[in-house]
Amino acid sequence: MPDPQSPALRRTPLAAVHAGLGATMTEFAGWLMPLRYGSETAEHNAVRKAAGLFDLSHMGELMITGDGAAAALDYALVAEASAIKPGRARYTMICAPDGGVIDDLIVYRLAESQYLVVANASNAAVVAAELAERSDGRGAEVRDRTADYALIAVQGPRAAAIVASLTSTDLDQVRYYASYQATIAGSEALLARTGYTGEDGFEIFVGPQEAAPLWEALTEAGRGFGLVPAGLAARDSLRLEAGMPLYGNELGRDVTPYDAGLGRVVNLDKPGDFVGRAALAERAQAAPTRVLLGLAGQTRRVPRHGYSVLWNGEPCGTVTSGAPSPTLGRPIAMAYVTAEMAAEARSAAGTSQGRLAVDIRGSAEPAELVPLPFYKRPAPN
């Protein structure tokens, strides 16, 4: 258990709030973060059925401004940043020249010449450095504004009702992957309809001093809607069910967006060069050597990161993420396997019974292929 007194760990503006709630804290990317407040399964289920409240202040916020901001990001990222309309956002990646993923990101275009890039906590410094280098001489300024923002997320089917009660902004106008300057519970905020759970929800960026009052206001407003605080454990099981990658598991320097089944984030057609273009263009044409698959366990033992995937008893890949799925009621996992095995297993379809397994600490536990995502939220009425 991490030492809460350790000065080396960074604390979000909500550290005292989590302590007051009796959260089990954990170290994550150099930050002291809430792992869970009680039962992570209950928190996960609350997000699927009602709403969860998350402290995501450890994420990196990088502001890119200037007349050249759009063009600089077109070059620096795999997305066509200049095509993002002001008030809209996009999920994308920053890649190395060899096409390897440096981070997955959400890019918010706040204005014609202003972009907010939100990076994973573990990669924020690297992404800031790369963006600065790649923007050099392109008429754009890159500033690491992480310390200037707290980030609170409300995720779940009741999220909109809860947030609506605290703002005069018409939330029907804030569509999925849009952002809006709004006043929430009296605080100036950037309100974004984005998330990492597979549910409807909002990510709210405010100044650090506003974080605790906003958390309290959301907690109050959420009573009666079933809102609960939710930690990183629930965040991970929710994103896994939603088939979303985690940098360090499904994504890394040795993986291209195509390997992870996320070729859609690469805009090869955009005019002008971008970092990684040649390697990614080649990779887009080539037959993949490995494929990211979804698996569901047929026993209750959980396939975990690093475990071997077996096809006809032979190792053919490795689990990247695995957890019990509260929604599916069985363990789920994502794994990279050889393209050959993926093709065989997919065409075997119903007859893959008994042939697919995961080596769980020395025992071959049967599994079956499941298309990603494991969970899709029901369409609104």
Added chain:
Amino acid sequence: MSVPEELYYTAEHEWVAISDATARVGITDYAQRALGDVVYVTAPAQGTRVTAGDPCGEVESTKSVSDIYCPADGEVTEVNPEIDEDPGLVNSDPYGAGWLFKIKLDSGDQVPPGLLSATEYTALTAEAQQ
């Protein structure tokens, strides 16, 4: 943090209740809190000979897997039949309905060597939390 007085403990966070030359074994409140929601328990099979200090099973939670270490020499006589259906009993009632297995003790009615008292176990966990 619950540490019932009448039980014995191990440094690996198992508790032991002794009566009629039999030990009933489970994991402590401290352990279940550290693990989080328990999703599966692999207990030693009925009839297995077990040795004190050896890993003899696993408790798997959402985020981790922990070995169960056998607290005493003997033979496993019974495994809790409820745990398979409801592993959450380990979290909700670790000293009661969440018991894991029973051992017929080689030491008979004598308390097996090496176990900790409630006071000693409490001190151990307090140190671990500093």
